[in-house]
Amino acid sequence: MARKTASVVLALLLAGTTLLTACGGNEEGKAGPSSSPIASGSGSPAPGGEASQDSGEKLTISMIENGWVNTPTDDNDPWRKWMNETYNVDFKLSAYPESDLESKLMVQFASNDPPDIIAVWNVNLVKKLYQQGVLLDDWTPYLDKVPTLASSFSPQSKAFVNEGGSMIGLPMLPAPNTFAFKVRQDWLDNLNLQKPTTPEELLEVLRKFTHDDPDRNGENDTWGISSAGAGVNLGELANLEFMYGKREFFVNGDKADHSIVNGTHKKMLDFVKTIVDEKLVDPDWYTQGWEQRKPKLFSGKVGITFYPGVLINELEGGTGNTGATIDWFENLQMPKGGPEGGNLPPGAVAGTIVTISKKAAEDPAKLQRILKIIESSTYPNDGYWALRWGVGVNGQEVVELEDGGKFVSLKDELYRQDNKGAYDWGTWVATGQDGVVESMNEQPGDSDIKQMRLDLEAMKMPANPNDMSVLSLDAQLKSDLETMQNEFDIKYILGGTSDYDGFVQQWLASGGQQLLDQATEQFKQAGLIQ
Known part of the structure; x- marks a missing residue:
């Protein structure tokens, strides 16, 4: 989803829309190392440091990446100029869509002309190249040279790039999750209610949102919550499972566990069955798609939804940009x-x-220069603001806002309007963790600031670890079990069956136990189970 989000965000940017850049990575002028108004004082090594380990000679460094735009720039590209002058290099950047990158890489390696740096979204491509012996063998000995990036690693992210005990790549900072439940604050205020903190309190809020005329229009025309199952699954109602615990496969002590087996899934199904039985949910919740649900949301008929902060700008855009909906959620x-x-x-x-590449790793001077580039370009260091936002490169400025967010105006942006491929200088480092709002306007509007605040709040909310990311389970079994689960879920919720224990036994016998065994073994191999 991060890659799709990046593409959508970039499209909105190029259309002149203001947004919080959750696109980040996947999963989208600085004269000196400390001139950035945001990153100065970060304490990171400045480009050109460690002179005793660097020859100081000008080096040619090539990079191939998955890009957002994937078109070359011209000779006036200020980002290339900045890279070359800052790091004393002749830097060659090539960006390709995900569908083309593997073939491009294979051709280059086959011709013994590999790129020096490789930045991809698909870890399986890295694994394929690694197994051919054409990449740096293990990044572990070099982590002290990229301390900012290394400090961001989690056990899961390190396991994600683990192959036979070696770290085969550097996981760059991910795009943060900005999805969270959003609640109509004005409805809470109208009904003198507090935000619910337990499932029981949530159920009472949904009842009052549905039956107690929360919008004060005298009509019985509101629902507590909605969803968009598209006739396939529970949609975002499935996220109610996180009220009770972790979902799907996860590490539990010395083995893999699953929410279907430990009963967490049943608790969610019972909650959803209650709100369906009591008609507290939009009646089209199961059949409608994401876009089909929006008219009810935008017309103010739904009290709770699961959405990122862009909901605020979507509401405003769908209601004439009057400012009337900014304070809703x-x-x-x-x-x-x-x-x-x-x-x-x-x-x-x-x-x-x-x-x-292995060839670049065997060149000590090139290796040191690449390590400097990676460290300096990691958020929040100076090189990040240059590559991602053009600070000190193309006349952009990052302005700190009162609530901790940051704003970049693209109003006077000149180069990238005609050379959009320059956005790809920032693709490989981009992360929504920087909290930046960008716009073609000089200043962010009220809805932009509200969107930014909601996303920043969501980033700080506690989230479960991504144990699933390290698993590579039997794809056919997973698909079959998912279909079985979806069919049982809706049947259970609508009262067609109450035999949850029987479903668990069927799930285990149909491949669930096999996947649990696979997950346990893979969690052990990844070091998440000792």
Whole structure:
């Protein structure tokens, strides 16, 4: 999803829309190393440091990546000029769509002309190249040279790039999860209610949102919550499972566990069955798609929805940009229904995966220069603001806002309007963790600031670890079990069956136990189970 989000965000940017850049990575002028108004004082090594380990000679360095735009720039590209002058290099950047990158790489390696730096979204491509012996063997000995990036690693992100005990790539900072439940704050105020903190409190709020005329229009025309199952699954109602604990496969002590087996899934189904039986949910919740649901949401008929902060700008855009809807929704912390519950779904484990060719690794001067580039370009260091936002490169400025967000105006942006491929200088490092709002306007509007605040709040909410990211389970079994689960879920909710224990036994016998065994073994191999 991060890659799709990046493409959508970039499209909106090029159309002149203001947004919070959750596109980040996948999963989208600085004269000196400390001139950035944001990153100065970060304490990171400045480009050109460690002179005793660097020859100081000008080096040619090539990079191939998955890009957002994937078109070359002209000779006046200020980002290339900045890279060359800052790092004393002749830097050659090539960006390709994900569908083309593998073939391009294979041709280059086959011709013994590999790129020095490789930045891709698909870790399996890195693994394929690694198994051919054409990449740096292990990044572990070099992590002290990229301390900013290394400090961001989690056990899951390190396991994600683990192959036979070696770290085969560097997981760049991922795009943060900005999805969270949003609640109509004005309805809470109208009914003198507090934000619910438990499933029981949430159920009472849904009842009052449905039956107590929360919008004060005298009509019985509101629902507590909605969803968009598209006739396939529960849609975002499935996220109610996180009230009670972790979902799907996860590490539990010395083995893999699953929410279907440990009963967490049943608690969610019972909750959803209650709100369906009591008609507290939009009646089209199961059949409608994401876009089909929006008219009810935009017309103010739904009290709770699961959405990122862009909901605010979508509401405004759908209601004439009058400002009337800006104050409708606020974030709702995931209600807590048990010791393991109350967290958001896990976010992405990594953005772009960066590695280098074996040929580049065998050149000590080139290796040192590449390590400097990676460290300096990692958020929040100076090189990040240059590559991602053009600070000190193309006349852009990052302005700190009062609530901790940041704003970049593209109003006077000149170069990238005609050379959009220059956005790809920032693709490999991009992360929505920077909290930046960008716009073709000089200043962010009220809806932009509200969107930014909601996303920043969501980023700080506790979330479950992404244990699933390290698994590579039997794809056919997973698909078959998912179909079985979806069919049982809707049947259970609509009263067609109450035999949850029988479903668990069928799930285990139909491949669930086999996947649990696979997951346990893979968690052990990844080091998440000792």
